[in-house]
Amino acid sequence: AQSVSQHNHHVILSEAASLELGCNYSYGGTVNLFWYVQYPGQHLQLLLKYFSGDPLVKGIKGFEAEFIKSKFSFNLRKPSVQWSDTAEYFCAVNILNAGNMLTFGGGTRLMVKP
């Protein structure tokens, strides 16, 4: 069965610091990749997604992620975080042509200090 790993469980940064959250998955076939964000008290929102094409994907709020197939990774980045980025971030994987089922990583809780 596929699995998704997020190695950083908690990250604390100061405003303007750069962010990189790791995501690795274990599936050798073609996948669709997602990053979701869950702000405190709110529901999951899609940050960005990768289906095909340019492996560097740009999402909302200045986030981007790079798909590196050889490393089975889809790391999330932001050059300069803001206090409002404090949230929990989830990486998710969907196997192509296997329906809409998503497998989620364990999540990374980001706290940005003002």
Next chain:
Amino acid sequence: GAVVSQHPSRVICKSGTSVKIECRSLDFQATTMFWYRQFPKQSLMLMATSNEGSKATYEQGVEKDKFLINHASLTLSTLTVTSAHPEDSSFYICSAGGGTGFNEQFFGPGTRLTVL
């Protein structure tokens, strides 16, 4: 993106009662809906996948008689927690797929269930 609603947002019930949670896709037809459970400070765990008009597919370890799922229409799926116990207290989240995006899911705001 598409909008998915859940009702109720919070429910507190006594042990032994049954609780029904509704999930609606408001502006698209959801051929597939998913039910997740999220424990405090943990990730989402898929409980079951439901397709409109057919029986739900449950993940390993999820009791189908405990968590009844009905997907009677393309815009509504319900999760009923039968004879709820304190260990069923959790955050239940639904998502809907088959909307405007390929292989995308749109998430509801979740329902916090507390069983006393």
